[in-house]
Amino acid sequence: MPPSPHIEQHFTAGEAVRDIVIGMSDGLTVPFALAAGLTGAVSSTHLIVTAGLAEISAGSIAMGLGGYLAARSDAEHYASEGRREEEEIGTVPDVEAQEVAEIFQSYGLTTEESASVVASLRRRPQHWVDFMMRFELGLEKPEPGRALRSALTIAGAYVVGGMIPLSAYLVFSDAHRALLVSVAVTLAALGVFGGIKGRFTGAPVGRSAFQTVVIGGLAAAAAFGIARLIS
Amino acid sequence: MPPSPHIEQHFTAGEAVRDIVIGMSDGLTVPFALAAGLTGAVSSTHLIVTAGLAEISAGSIAMGLGGYLAARSDAEHYASEGRREEEEIGTVPDVEAQEVAEIFQSYGLTTEESASVVASLRRRPQHWVDFMMRFELGLEKPEPGRALRSALTIAGAYVVGGMIPLSAYLVFSDAHRALLVSVAVTLAALGVFGGIKGRFTGAPVGRSAFQTVVIGGLAAAAAFGIARLIS
Numbered sequence: 001m002p003p004s005p006h007i008e009q010h011f012t013a014g015e016a017v018r019d020i021v022i023g024m025s026d027g028l029t030v031p032f033a034l035a036a037g038l039t040g041a042v043s044s045t046h047l048i049v050t051a052g053l054a055e056i057s058a059g060s061i062a063m064g065l066g067g068y069l070a071a072r073s074d075a076e077h078y079a080s081e082g083r084r085e086e087e088e089i090g091t092v093p094d095v096e097a098q099e100v101a102e103i104f105q106s107y108g109l110t111t112e113e114s115a116s117v118v119a120s121l122r123r124r125p126q127h128w129v130d131f132m133m134r135f136e137l138g139l140e141k142p143e144p145g146r147a148l149r150s151a152l153t154i155a156g157a158y159v160v161g162g163m164i165p166l167s168a169y170l171v172f173s174d175a176h177r178a179l180l181v182s183v184a185v186t187l188a189a190l191g192v193f194g195g196i197k198g199r200f201t202g203a204p205v206g207r208s209a210f211q212t213v214v215i216g217g218l219a220a221a222a223a224f225g226i227a228r229l230i231s
Numbered sequence: 232m233p234p235s236p237h238i239e240q241h242f243t244a245g246e247a248v249r250d251i252v253i254g255m256s257d258g259l260t261v262p263f264a265l266a267a268g269l270t271g272a273v274s275s276t277h278l279i280v281t282a283g284l285a286e287i288s289a290g291s292i293a294m295g296l297g298g299y300l301a302a303r304s305d306a307e308h309y310a311s312e313g314r315r316e317e318e319e320i321g322t323v324p325d326v327e328a329q330e331v332a333e334i335f336q337s338y339g340l341t342t343e344e345s346a347s348v349v350a351s352l353r354r355r356p357q358h359w360v361d362f363m364m365r366f367e368l369g370l371e372k373p374e375p376g377r378a379l380r381s382a383l384t385i386a387g388a389y390v391v392g393g394m395i396p397l398s399a400y401l402v403f404s405d406a407h408r409a410l411l412v413s414v415a416v417t418l419a420a421l422g423v424f425g426g427i428k429g430r431f432t433g434a435p436v437g438r439s440a441f442q443t444v445v446i447g448g449l450a451a452a453a454a455f456g457i458a459r460l461i462s
Contacts, residue, residue: 029293030261030286037285042278050458051282054268055261058454062260065446073434080433104348108358113351117335120344127339135366202311203304215296223289227281 015146017200019153023063024193027161029216031055032186035165037223039179041231045169048178052169056162064155071147078139085132089125096132097122103135164189183220190216246377248431250384254294255424258392260447262286263417266396268454270410272462276400279409283400287393295386302378309370316363320356327363328353334366395420414451421447 031052038048089096097118104114121128133139168182169175194212198205262283269279320327328349335345352359364370399413400406425443429436 025297026293029297030290033289033293034265034282034286037289038282041281041285046462047273047278050272050462051265051269053461054272054454054458055265055286057457058264058268058450059261061450061453062257062264062446065449066256066260069442069446073432077433107352107362108355109348109351113347116344116347117340120340121338124339131338134369138365138369138371140369201304202308211300215293215300218296219289219292222292223285226288227285230284231277231281 015143015150016153019067019150020157021197021200022067023060023154023157024161025197025212026059026063027056027158028164028186028190028193029161029219030059031162032165032182032216033220033223035169035182036179036220037227039175040224040228043175045173045175045178048169048175049166052162052166056159056166059162060155060158063158064151067154068147068151071142071150075142075144075147078133078142081137081139082129082133085129085137086125089128089132093122096128099132099136161189161193186220187213187217246374246381247384250298250381251388252428252431253298254291254385254388255392256428256443256446257290257294258287258389259395259417259421259424260392260450261290262393263396263413263447264451264454266400266413267410267451268458270406271455271459274406276404276406276409279406280397280400283393283397287390287397290393291386291389294389295382298385299378299382302373302381306373306375306378309364309373312368312370313360313364316360316368317356320359320363324353327359330363330367392420392424417451418444418448 034055035048035052038051042048085096100118100121101111101114104117105111121131133141165182165186168185169178172178172181190213191209194209195205197203197212198208201208265286266279266283269282273279316327331349331352332342332345335348336342352362364372396413396417399416400409403409403412421444422440425440426436428434428443429439432439
């Protein structure tokens with residue numbers, strides 16, 4: 001029998017796509033909203049560009065390092081839980097065997113029906129550890145080297161996303177004209193990004209584009225309103 | 232046999248804790264770095280407070296809505312994959328039964344050893360669907376009502392986190408004095424937050440506190456440097 005082709009239909013976004021989505025979602029939204037908000041309070045594009053670049057550098061570093069540490073801590077969590085399972089399988093195999101039976105019971109199987117699986121796992125301790133990691137704890141084995149790649153991808157996507165709204169303020173010296181161009185360019189970019197994101201995550205493309213535009217628009221409108229209110 | 236007490240040692244952070252960590256990590260870092268960066272470029276605390284509040288409103292809305300949509304799309308993904316598995320179990324049960332056998336093969340079990348599990352699942356289609364969701368696709372059933380709760384928790388944590396560095400600029404009218412106080416207060420808050428986060432995620436408390444302080448400090452230093460460079 002050939003490998004079942006239908007498995008590929010369960011497509012979910014790869015790690016790199018997920019990292020780009022994380023970085024670009026915030027990169028397109030927060031610097032955009034900050035620049036729009038400041039346009040409600042000051043008229044110097046130089047100051048808005050300064051604040052925008054400060055935000056982009058801060059945001060990309062914070063998100064990139066955050067992603068790095070999250071990936072590292074996932075890997076450490078997996079390793080430490082793995083050692084614990086290994087130890088338990090060595091010291092209290094009967095308790096662990098009972099846990100395997102309980103996992104199957106939650107899917108309606110009697111202890112007799114799962115007995116052959118339990119017996120087989122008991123003969124293969126390393127497979128047993130892997131089985132408990134996935135089926136008791138729901139943990140996936142992390143890919144090596146992922147932490148650094150993840151950090152650079154998230155930070156890079158944040159910078160690229162953030163430069164789109166800011167570019168209008170670099171081109172036009174009148175802040176209000178720059179705001180109009182920035183709004184138009186960024187809402188269009190959010191729509192395209194939302195649509196592409198929908199393709200990768202399996203959400204309907206039109207709805208994903210619409211939602212992404214609404215988030216960016218609401219965040220920018222709120223920032224604009226608050227900055228205008230207090231200035 | 233009583234429920235095995237050792238399971239509780241596999242403690243992982245609850246959803247609410249995870250959302251607070253997501254919101255507060257960025258909330259403590261990005262507005263802090265932005266305010267520090269602007270202090271390198273302007274001397275008016277009023278403008279820094281304006282930019283800071285604009286950032287906090289933009290960031291909390293963007294992260295909160297982002298969290299809402301992520302939780303909603305997880306729930307929809309789960310439901311649509313569930314319908315697909317249900318349909319496949321109805322139309323091509325032999326292919327699905329073969330997939331169950333393959334899952335067990337990856338843990339070293341022969342087709343004979345897993346046969347009784349496969350036979351039992353074939354008699355209980357609903358359990359079979361649940362089994363495939365967890366063990367083939369690695370998907371967890373999402374909690375209902377989670378999306379809204381998640382959005383409000385993330386946004387609230389972002390606002391609370393962001394007001395800590397900004398509070399110094401509200402109290403002191405001299406931007407450079409405000410910066411010194413903001414740095415001291417925020418690095419202390421990052422350390423406490425990092426330590427608490429470590430307790431919940433199972434990382435060593437001291438290392439978690441240190442890493443969190445370093446991320447915030449680096450992001451703020453980079454923002455300060457870039458803003459000073461271009462102003």
